[in-house]
Amino acid sequence: xxxxxxxxxxxxxxxxxxxxxxxxxxxxxxxxxxxxxxxxxxxxxxxxxxxxxxxxxxxxxxxxxxxxxxxxxxxxxxxxxxxxxxxxxxxxxxxxxxxxxxxxxxxxxxxxxxxx
Numbered sequence: 001x002x003x004x005x006x007x008x009x010x011x012x013x014x015x016x017x018x019x020x021x022x023x024x025x026x027x028x029x030x031x032x033x034x035x036x037x038x039x040x041x042x043x044x045x046x047x048x049x050x051x052x053x054x055x056x057x058x059x060x061x062x063x064x065x066x067x068x069x070x071x072x073x074x075x076x077x078x079x080x081x082x083x084x085x086x087x088x089x090x091x092x093x094x095x096x097x098x099x100x101x102x103x104x105x106x107x108x109x110x111x112x113x114x115x116x
Contacts, residue, residue: 064072066083091097 063079065087066085067077067080068082068084068086071077071080071082
C-alpha cells in the first residue's frame with residue numbers, strides 16, 4: 001500500500017513539475033484504480049463485526065425469553081425450537097414481580113426529578 005502511495009505521490013510531483021495533465025498511462029491508472037477498489041471492498045468488515053458483537057447480547061436475551069426453562073438449561077441452541085410466551089405471561093401476571101416494577105418506576109422518577 002505504501003508503495004502505491006509513494007508511486008502516486010512521485011508521479012503527481014512529476015506531473016506538476018513538468019506541467020503535464022497526466023503522467024500516468026491508461027494501464028497504470030487502471031491498475032491503481034483496481035488496487036484501490038480491491039482495498040476498499042473490505043472496509044465494511046470491521047463495522048459489521050462491531051455491530052454483531054454489540055447486538056449479540058440483546059439477541060441472546062430475546063432468544064432466551066422465548067425458550068422454556070427446560071430448553072434453557074438443557075443445551076445450547078441459537079434459536080428456540082418451541083417458542084413460547086409463557087415467560088411473558090408469568091412476568092405480567094405473577095404478583096411477586098410487581099414490587100420490582102414499583103422499585104424501577106420509583107428509581108426512574110427520582111432520577112428524572114434530580115436531573116431536571
